[in-house]
Amino acid sequence: MLRSLIYSITFHSILVLLTILSLPFMIREPIDLPPIVSVELIQITDKTSIPYAPKARKIIEETKKKEEERLVSEQAPPAAKAKEKPDRIPLPNEKKEEKQIVKKKQNPEEIKPEIRQASEFEKKEIIDTNQIAALIDKAKEEEAVKQKKTDKITQSTRKNSFATGLTLSQEDALRAQIFGCWSVPLGLPYDEDLLVRIKLKLKKDGTILKSEILDHQRMNRPGQKFYKVLAESALRAVRLCQPLKVPPTGYDKWKDLQLNFNPTEMLKG
Amino acid sequence: MKKFFFIFFFNIFLITNSSALIEIDITRGNLDPLPIAISPLHVDVKSENYEGMKIKELGENISKIIENNFRGTGLFNPLKKEAFVQKPDIAHLKPRFEDWRLIKAQALVTGKLLVKGEKLKVEFRLWDLAAAKEMTALAFTTTPSNWRRVAHIISDKIYERLTGEEGYFDTRIIYVAESGPKNQRIKKLAIMDQDGAKTKYLTLGNELVLTPRFNPTNQMVTYMSYFRNMPRVYLLDIETGTQEVVGNFPGMTFAPRFSPDGKKIVMSFAKDGNSDIYTMDLDSRVVERITDHSSIDTSPSFSPDGKFIAFNSDRSGLQQIYVMRSDGTGVKRITFGNGIYGTPVWSPRGDLIAFTKMRKGRFYIGVMRTDGSGERLLTENYYQEAPSWSPNGRVLVFYRETKSGSKGEGFSAKLWSIDITGYNERRLKTETDASDPSWSSLLSK
């Protein structure tokens, strides 16, 4: 009796399983839709129909602030570490001064557009700089190659620079702050290599003394409108974020900062 | 050699430098639409009346159109005007940036207008509020009746400055306006501004009309009409209203489109039940046969350089998309995915083909590269087809039909648009039901 019941149950469950597997409507195909697209669709409806977006953003910012606070408070122990290495600081500083001198000597013609565009990019200037840009196009190609190389280098040395500069949590706090200020231009193509590097000189209170886009000639080159839009959004982010949430001590370590804005991951969704 | 030395030196010096500088990677940010304040345009007190137009409200109305355009992109969030602190005239002279930043705006549009001597003069400025500086400024002079177009042109300029790509606001859409019950539809050609304003009907609805498409200068439209029960491709001059049959074909011609230079029309001609693709030169009237195959070949669409034609064929058994050189050689099938494909349309940038895909009773609008790779389905629905590109290649407009009940009730056909990223799907306002949209190029070009 019991045996036949077991037989019956197993047999039936096999049957049921088979029907589940073979019935066409049970096989749903979410696979059909590329997952990226459908995820984005959900975001859109939220975002395009938002009369309340500012409120939502406030909430986001508040939570972010809280996160930052948390991060800042957590950083207390590593601060001691940072203090251990003051003797290292003069070295890079010296080198930087060297570098500036070298720059002046080596390519004075490149400095001109730098100064101009760092201040403003208006129409007339665009024309001028375009011409200049055309003239020194070749030089720039080389520069681009160099940059690729140096990108790798900076990546490998980044850990090192943390060690000499900010602690990880200090850096995270700053990063979180800028995340909140940066309105990413949504229309950018996600398949282009868009990386904007901004060099900042900071005051002790975290306000910005000077901001400079490292590859700013690219902004006014023809066909680089997307880069320009991104660069401007990055500059806006930095300005809107003022004063930056810098650590109370170690000004010498963070008075020069470089921010690398890279939206590629985000735009890919 | 000198160069080499220079590179070498430069490298070293960057390496040493990078170890000193703290670098922070910013890979996340706020993905909300950019908050932008569009101040009403200040109306100069010296403005005169013009043909009963409400000049006083013109500044407000222009700013509303700009606002509406920007909201429609999904990339921008135009802020509510009640929160604006500065008056339009003062804001246009020199905005108090702190005040505008307070309401969380990142960009500000200001402007002023003057109507005098039957002329409308409009100037506008776009401000970067964070940097406290002007990003762009322009002035236009036109007749006052053109004020809507001015609003669209301003929108285009701002859009271009803020996104890095051309706008698509000063454009029109031609479509088929539909009315009546599902099995007795009355169809008319209609044209409207991209934002749904200024709808004009170009035919009376006495005969069935289908698939209108603009020529590159937006003056001519090619479409299909059942005039006198002879389904043929027609050519219509929008300005003069003159119409003519394209060519002298002994059977149905359909699925017309202009070549990118506007000199030819490419279309299908059905002879003894078999549809092949033909072109006709509009000046010389020379007709060329492009495909010769016993299958259905239809829905041809030129690449923007005119070198290739994408088309729809069932030579493999079911509808698939093919690409060939514009002389008909080198035919290559590009769609191999599950399902069947129709209505290929080459993007104005040339890098993508938009299409309709049908699979398991569902209809998708998607884009793929011109070799068929990188297929992305943007939207799925019960029935939708016939995508048409915005001139900047960022948005697709298409039509969508609903399922109907046993007597055809509940049936509707509407125009929809979607960003090629799959973002921002929205319905376009039309006075009647609508289908077969075709987007013009920028009018002010």
Added chain:
Amino acid sequence: MMFNKNLKNILLVIFATLILSACSTAKKSGNIEGDVYTGKETVKFLASGVPDRVFFATNKSSLTTASRATLRKQATYLRKNKNLTVTIEGHADERGTREYNLALGERRANAARDYLMTYGISGKRISVISYGKEKPVNPASTPLAWSQNRRSVTVKVN
């Protein structure tokens, strides 16, 4: 709890199977064979015993045995009425792109025309027009309606 869930699933499967089987029996007993409409609901007559239309499978323009029989009746009728000319209207259902459907309707109308011609009717007496999906005879969005709309209709001209 777990058991409950399983039970629910099993019940669902059984229920669905019942629904499905109901569907398939409707298909067999009703007016669609394979994919082709076989009923008479929408059919009109050119003369007594001469149906005016034939039906097609989805995306197909081949004639079924029943369609051939209908067309042979039409051919006989046309032979008897030598002065009669006809137009064959080709149609498609609403589940395809507009342009392809125009071509498909054309192909269906021509399939009917070709068959009439093999039975001795002069091509000059038969004109052809395709309406694609533009003129559904049944406006519903159901498989039955679509099968009724996939058709070619012979219409007397004079």
